[in-house]
Each structure stands twice: as structure tokens, then as C-alpha cells.
Amino acid sequence: MQTERQTQIIEKSIELIATLGIQGFTIKNLAKVIGISEPAIYRHFDHKTDILITILDNFKEMGEFMTLMSNNSDDTAIEKIEFLFTKMMEIFIEQPAIISVIFSEEIFKNDEILKEKIVEIHNMHQLNIEMIVESGQLNKDIRSDIDKSSLALIFMGSLRLLVKRWDLNNQNFDLNKEGAKLLNTFKLLTN
Amino acid sequence: MQTERQTQIIEKSIELIATLGIQGFTIKNLAKVIGISEPAIYRHFDHKTDILITILDNFKEMGEFMTLMSNNSDDTAIEKIEFLFTKMMEIFIEQPAIISVIFSEEIFKNDEILKEKIVEIHNMHQLNIEMIVESGQLNKDIRSDIDKSSLALIFMGSLRLLVKRWDLNNQNFDLNKEGAKLLNTFKLLTN
């Protein structure tokens, strides 16, 4: 479990990375935006890297929770994917800072532990969508002449790029609307 | 025009970012891998940021050249997209280090000039693919019930994710084969 202060450090760290990039994520900047001294940070995390590790662990947990929720229903495959899409966009609109961190694998490239965690998160989402697609193909909701891994790649790849563009363009278009449009395209393409 | 030394500095910078991340891209590291002293770097670039600007300018030029080539033929739309895909994968296989830089927009987040260049490159590729899709829809090579911007998003988004995964997984699968598979999926989905 995380203490309140730890949660705050994680949140502010994500915001810092989003606004200033990984190079702006310094203990000094972090302490400043929180309003405590630099050494106080070390009362809550042993090393700077531990903060990044915790960020990725939180993302992984969030992903696992979404996987559970999407599969714990008797929705059709398309409805499950719709749920995942909607849920993800909801999170991104509420906390846009997450985008810059979760879709920026290169940030974690230095550290082998961090890189491994990123790959794990990728695989988890890929496998979850593959599973959903497979069930949809069995139920004839999704056409069966295309393999599940390609479809999962297309689903995730386009959502990622859409969200990233929204962020790069200072969130100056309606992500919900564009997301719905993309989802509709998927429905047309895959039935 | 770039001098030989400038080209070398650019190449080694990209490699540094690819292997160590943006945090490993220091003048000290750069000087070391090139085999000259740190101040010598400043004989060829005024500031560290100028190196990053030049990297992005090169990427943009490369994109413009590919756009020209893809449109300077009487290929069908699908063939043009196939050309773009093949060409890009060729470049990535030859110089995998590029992947970590060109698909890592967050690296350039600090600097407004750099961020703007990234958005420009995005828009250029999006518009080019949209144009190709539009011509394909006019010729009935591509189904017309889906708008070109969605299809362009899907094309680019999935290719990006495929290439990034290949890189994240230490290039341990056949990118050409997976790329061909993805292209085939597009053909099935869009005809």
C-alpha cells in the first residue's frame, strides 16, 4: 500500500515528466512542486529509480484491473473492446499527464528492470485484446479471415497514435469524439 | 550541407539516444564514442540542442523524399502504401537506432522548436497517406465507406507499434515478415 505522500510523489512525478520530459524529472523539481525539501523525498522513496518503478507498477495494476473488468461481463467482443477504449480515453482525459509516460517507452530505456516492465505491460494488453478478438471470431461477431494478433496490433496501434496526437496537439480536439469515430471504423472493418 | 564530422556527430547521437536514452545523450558520451574531446564537438555545433534540431530536420527531409518517391509513379494506392511500408522497414532494419528517436516524441518535449518539428513530420505523413487513400477510393481500389483520415491513422498507428515492439524486443523477430503480414491484413480489410 502507498501512503498519501507516496501517492502524491507519484502523481507529481508523472506531471513533471509530462510537462518537462524525463530530463525535467529531478528531485529538486519534484520537491519544489510538492512543497517540501529534497531530502524529504528520500523519506518516502529510497532512490529516484524506485519512483519510476512504482509508476510502472501502478500502470500495470491499472491494466490488470481493466482486463478483469472487460472480461467479467457477458458483453460481445466488440462491446468489450468498446469498454476498453472508452475506459482508456476516460483515464487519459482525466489525467493527460499519463499519456506522456505510458506511451514513452524510451524514457525507461536506461534501466533494464524498467524496460522489462514496459514489455510486460505491452504483452498484457496485446494478449487481452487477442483473447477478446478470438472469442468474437468464435461468436461470428468478428470476421475470421484475419488473425487475432494482427487485429490486436491494429486496435492498440491506432488508439495509441490517436491519443499521442491529441497530446502533441495540446489536446485541442475532442478525444472522445475521435475515439468513437475510430471505434466505428473498427466495427465497419471487422464485421 | 553537412560536413563529414557533422554527419558523424548526428549518427552517433542517434545511436547514443537509442542505447542509453535521452539521458545518456551527453556531450561527454558523444565525444567519447567519436573519439575527440568534448570542446571539439562545439567546433561543429553551437549547442547541444542544435544537434537535435538537425536530427529532426534530417528525418523531415527523409519523409519528404519518401513522399515524393511514393507519388512519382503510376502505382495503385495499395502499391504506393506497400512501397512506403517496405521503404520504412528497410530503413529501420538498416538503422534500428532511428526507431528510438523518430517514434519517441517525448524526448523533444522540453523544447518548443523541437516539438513543433515533430508535429510537422506527423502531419506530413498523415496527409500523404490520406492523399494516397483518397486516390485509391476514387479508383475503387480501397473501399469508400471509411474516411481517409481514419484509415491513415490505422495504417500509421499499427506500423509504428509493430516497429516499436520489434525494437523493444531486441529485434528478435522478422520485421519484414511481420510487416508483410500487417500489409496483407490491410489489403483484406480495405478492399
Added chain:
DNA sequence: TTGAAGTTAGTGATTATTAACTATCTTTGC
């Protein structure tokens, strides 16, 4: 009274960049 969470003041290492100097080409004036 003790432990958690803060403080100030400092550590050595590293950062981008500059100053000053040098060896080696290249250009220019006679």
C-alpha cells in the same frame, strides 16, 4: 518517549559550455 517526517547544510560527481592555446591546412599578395 519514541519514531515518523520534516529541516539545513553539505557531499562528490556530472552537466553544458568557455577560454586559451596549437598544429595543420588553405588562401592571398607580391
Added chain:
DNA sequence: GCAAAGATAGTTAATAATCACTAACTTCAA
């Protein structure tokens, strides 16, 4: 043709600023 002058590209040594992190001390609530 050839020396003077200048440009090019390198060097060592140093700069102030910043980095992650630590030691030692204080505050305060359970």
C-alpha cells in the same frame, strides 16, 4: 613560387550550475 595571414579543427584546463544523495539535527503526534 613562396611567405604571410587566416581559417579549421583539435587540445587541456577550467567554469558555474546542477545532479542524486547523505549526515545531523528538529518538530511533533501517538
